[in-house]
Amino acid sequence: MRFTLRQLEYFIAAGETGSISQASERINISSPSISTAISQLEQELEVQLFVRHHAQGLSLTPAGRVMLMEAKRLIEQAEAMYSAATATSEEVRGQLNIGCLTTLAPMILPELALSFMSAFPKASIRPFADHQETLLSGLHKATIDVAITYDLQIPQGIDFLPLVDLPVHAVVGETHPLARQSAVTLQELVELPLILLDMPISAEYFMALFLKEGLQPTIGFRFSQPDVIRTMVANGYGYTLANVTSRSEQALDGRRVTRVRLAGDHRPMTIGVATLKQLRKSRLLSAFSAHARAFISDSYIPGMVAPAMGHKRR
Template sequence: MAKSFTLVQLRYFTVVARLENMRAASYELNVTQSTLSAAIGQLERELGVQLFHRRSNRGLRLTDAGRRLLVGSRTVLEDADQLHHSVRAEREELAGDLVVGIFSPLAPFLAPMILTVFKERHPAVKLSFFEADQEALIRALAEGTCETALMYDLGLGTDYDYQVLQTVPPHLVVAEDHPRAAIPDEPVHLRDFEAEPFILLDLKHSREYYLDIFKRLGLRPRIRHFVSGYETVRSYVSMGHGYSLLNWRLTRDETYAGGRVVALELADELPPTELVLVRLRGGRPTRKSLAFQEICVDLLGQAPPEQH
């Protein structure tokens, strides 16, 4: 016998799943918490499964059944949105919500640019970014919080497919008054900086990547500061607190602290990272996520992208 859950219940469910909090979801949906709770309860009864773990004072967490429903709900809701718009308009237009993960250090530089182009091409889609570190993005993809994520290829397992957009080699950054900053076009060797204080971008997977660079060269960095923010690293460097290694290279050299940094190319042969679009393997991508992928390739792709 077919189950009689509704599209409204599915929409409510997807918002609660994304926010993991009834109060926040009721605010976003503009319904009362009691209405939302009743809708989720009815959905669970219709499906005969528990969709959320209720955690005292810690919000909600999807069960395995809830994660499976979230993945399947995306295409159902998208098809419903497309049907609605095709009836009301002469041409079919993408519509609905799309949540995309993005690696936090990349978000200030890439998210506004991508959002601008996406809104121009698909004005009926509400695009939202979920900013997090690599570990949290991998978890969000596995749990269905976001359908795709723009990140580096660090820490990915076999459960994920990804598309390469750019190869991003590491570079070294120093303050503008550093002696080596006077000749910015001349590549440098990392060993020449080993004795100086090092500022580490302290995010899981990123941290291991940078420390492995030193290990490959037989070097040990003098780590002076562990910093979790990309711009904080650059600001520390600009104020003379040490040097650092980074990957994403900015065109501007001024930092939030007001000082300036100089990016130096490394002469050492070092492994690059790859900027990739990641999705959970085996899922059917929505047309909205494919439209996002197309825009990322247009804006960020260096060459015909590779599929993994």
Template sequence: MKYTLKQLHYIDVAARHGSIARASQELNISPSSISAAIDVVEQDTNRALFERLPSKGITPTRYGLTFLGHARELLKANRTFEAALSDQTRRISGSIRMGCFTPAAPILLPIVARSIADNHPDITIEFSEGDAPQLYEKLLASEFDVAFAYQSIPPQPNIEFIRLFSAPPHIVLPSTHPLAKSTSLSVNDIYQEPMILLDLSQTRDYMFKLFTNEGLTPRIGYSSKSAEMVRSMVAAGLGYSIFNLKPLKKQQYMVGDIVRIPISNAYQSVEFGIMYRADTDVSSVDQVMIDTCLDLLRRGAFDGAVLHTATKI
């Protein structure tokens, strides 16, 4: 078997996108080059790596998933090797594949990316967003090197978690709401009103637990998988919502405005941090990412993402 790292990289990117066409756009090469890399492996092994689904792209076969697991380990080992060589000249270079919980991405990733660009210009970051279960799955499949997410309860096996901060939940109300000037609220105060739910699997379960622990059931008025859509609907006076993180700066909405109020009985605070696979070595590039986040934490760069007192931000 004589596969090049370039061919394995092409196959990995195609698998991540589920599409040869989208992979070719990311890699800036022709689709035929990616197809050729897949063909080389399939002809050599006499096994199919992917199922071709008309109009739906490609999806790995069972054998393909096994092959991808080994290929990704080899690709990461190569990145670690290249980073170790660059360490000899005291300037770390390489790439890191980073996943992030979708609602947190626009709040935290720009800060991290700016710091990396300023202090480690030879490091490139490949961002990808997803729901918590997707992040855990892709991290364990070696599709990500590290991920930003809330800590899973119970903790995921084979995943190391480095805590950055606690994120207690808070209630988001229209600025015109009768309770908008409150300094704190309980879910008992608002459960009978329509809730606009951020409809992501683990988030949904967490939000419902805030109510069921009090013997209550929320009344869902609307739901969306977009945090910004949820906030905009609250601003328009269509209901309330609950979040753990908030934008660092004041947001503008087409209709209305919002206020954020701490939950007085918020014992369901969650931990937010960095995750990586426990059974793989942390490369020097991965360590730069971890150290950068911890340094930003010490300098208070993430402080504005968590609500401590009632605010209009």
């Protein structure tokens, strides 16, 4: 099944009100999110649910009327299941759709998901990895329930629970002249080729570090794949900037990179748990947020060198 109960709820609201705008007011969800959910349902079910009338709302198609009854039945059954579970047990159960930022997912997501399912055996996790814009869109469209991401351009409609701050640092190949330094400044880096992580919002963050100092970096290459950047750096094509600190210093080809502290006062990135503010938090979602808060901190991050450990190392 590739649709969610939330998408069904959006469809029901539109079907019963006959209007996207009225459905938006009824369930306090933006009109574009409702429209997108309905379009995704139509695509998944391969059926037209509504006839759209310009400036006159919506009319259910014959198939839409049947689907509306079935959708309401599914929602009622789901609510009955949760009610029964609440009445008979305090266990956390159900499937949680978790999105994670591409740069964080390889390190954080596997261990965090496994530890949560070990703590709550009746819970299951369906993981997704993507860039920031897609994760925020997924929360609004109800295709994901929660996102592990950075505090970059978080809109007002999203709740963000901060977990740990990650300072920015430079990454160079182990034979690079800067690899022997304990710290480096942006002024020292500005003339060197930067291999930029070219992902939405992330690229803006790294460029802003230079602009704040009145500098313009020399961009040698742009890639949206972190592993490609790491391998290019390890092979001496340039340096990169990063907040993530992998426990492994090896690139995929076996060559090594070195992390160098970036001197100066620079905005860190904060890892946190993002959820849609308007939706009531389920027991499952609340349990996951609490688990993430207990599991990720300044002294421990799955798959990464935590900031406190990095300080001790130096």
